[in-house]
Amino acid sequence: MKQDQPRPTPRAGIMDIEAYVPGKSTAPAGVTKVYKLSSNENPLGPSPKAIEAAREVAARLDVYPDGSARRLREAIAEVHGLNPANIICSNGSDEILGLLAQTYLAPGDEAVFTEHAFMVYKIYIQAAGAKPVAVKETDERADIDAILAAITPATRIVFLANPNNPTGTYVPFQEVRRLHAALPKDVLLVLDAAYAEYVRRNDYEAGIELAGSSENVVMTRTFSKLGLGGARVGWMYGPAHIVDAINRVRGPFNVNATAIEAGIAAIRDRAHIERSVAHNEKWLAWLSAELTGLGLRVTPSVGNFLLIHFPEGKKHSAAAADDYLSARGYILRRVTGYGFPNALRMSIGTEEANRGVVDALKTFLKS
Numbered sequence: 001m002k003q004d005q006p007r008p009t010p011r012a013g014i015m016d017i018e019a020y021v022p023g024k025s026t027a028p029a030g031v032t033k034v035y036k037l038s039s040n041e042n043p044l045g046p047s048p049k050a051i052e053a054a055r056e057v058a059a060r061l062d063v064y065p066d067g068s069a070r071r072l073r074e075a076i077a078e079v080h081g082l083n084p085a086n087i088i089c090s091n092g093s094d095e096i097l098g099l100l101a102q103t104y105l106a107p108g109d110e111a112v113f114t115e116h117a118f119m120v121y122k123i124y125i126q127a128a129g130a131k132p133v134a135v136k137e138t139d140e141r142a143d144i145d146a147i148l149a150a151i152t153p154a155t156r157i158v159f160l161a162n163p164n165n166p167t168g169t170y171v172p173f174q175e176v177r178r179l180h181a182a183l184p185k186d187v188l189l190v191l192d193a194a195y196a197e198y199v200r201r202n203d204y205e206a207g208i209e210l211a212g213s214s215e216n217v218v219m220t221r222t223f224s225k226l227g228l229g230g231a232r233v234g235w236m237y238g239p240a241h242i243v244d245a246i247n248r249v250r251g252p253f254n255v256n257a258t259a260i261e262a263g264i265a266a267i268r269d270r271a272h273i274e275r276s277v278a279h280n281e282k283w284l285a286w287l288s289a290e291l292t293g294l295g296l297r298v299t300p301s302v303g304n305f306l307l308i309h310f311p312e313g314k315k316h317s318a319a320a321a322d323d324y325l326s327a328r329g330y331i332l333r334r335v336t337g338y339g340f341p342n343a344l345r346m347s348i349g350t351e352e353a354n355r356g357v358v359d360a361l362k363t364f365l366k367s
């Protein structure tokens with residue numbers, strides 16, 4: 001078709017968006033065994049109960065799901081001690097982050113996040129026509145004072161990933177409370193607690209209490225890091241007026257029947273969640289120590305992944321390490337787009353994968 005013919009054009013700003021690049025899932029040709037360590041999935045896989053629930057629902061896939069995902073909201077509410085009316089379920093927590101931007105941002109508005117924050121915030125802010133404002137971090141951690149200094153009369157949302165991806169660092173909850181106390185009441189604080197289950201720190205909270213007692217705070221969560229990444233189940237907890245607004249904007253059947261049934265079974269399978277968290281605790285500590293022992297700097301992580309920094313110079317760069325590991329079937333995540341051109345993010349894997357990466361890096365660094 002000729003270029004000069006009229007054709008539909010996206011709204012101003014859409015073509016400025018840099019599309020999200022997911023973690024790789026394939027290894028170079030010839031590699032037989034692949035260890036996918038690029039998307040922070042659960043190395044123990046889905047809950048066996050969720051697998052069974054998904055199998056059972058297969059025979060009823062002709063029927064529309066419950067548009068309000070009531071039973072899933074009730075199951076989440078039961079486990080976390082919440083009112084199901086204050087929960088919205090979503091197609092992964094990505095969806096709810098997008099809905100929040102779509103509902104609360106307009107052209108001319110600003111939304112704040114930190115420089116190495118999870119990348120979808122910027123995408124959704126731009127997609128809503130608003131201005132993304134990235135603020136500096138301190139020691140690869142969100143800096144509450146820097147966030148507060150970036151607030152202007154145009155600010156409508158602050159997105160805080162706690163813990164953050166890809167750094168794995170977290171903000172103690174008293175700092176989150178300080179942020180909230182200093183924010184104007186009409187600015188929405190989004191506490192993205194995608195990795196909350198994995199955090200083992202006394203001064204950490206996901207934000208349930210704050211979201212339950214404030215008019216301008218929501219907490220978002222996901223099932224993806226506990227074994228249901230492929231099913232796409234996320235949720236938000238927040239005040240009734242925000243739930244009401246989002247319910248007007250979201251798709252009427254945004255959570256599919258398989259996701260609902262697998263989600264209900266997964267959240268009730270506490271034993272599987274505990275096993276996953278215990279596995280993570282053990283291997284996160286092991287990997288941090290081993291990698292540090294190899295002379296690599298590792299950002300202190302409380303999530304189910306690690307950010308590994310490589311030495312200056314081409315020979316042992318992150319790009320070279322990525323090629324070396326991929327050729328042996330270990331697929332890690334390049335994080336150049338997150339402002340870390342010389343680092344790789346590694347999901348905590350199975351024992352075999354974790355030991356394999358350390359052994360491979362040992363040889364790589366000697367080469």
Ligand SMILES: Cc1ncc(COP(=O)(O)O)c(C=O)c1O
Pocket residue numbers: 039040091092093094095118161163164165192194221222223224229232233234
């Ligand atoms: C900080 C953070 N928030 C949200 C998500 C979205 O997860 P999902 O859409 O799978 O629920 C991720 C996934 O990587 C994440 O790292």
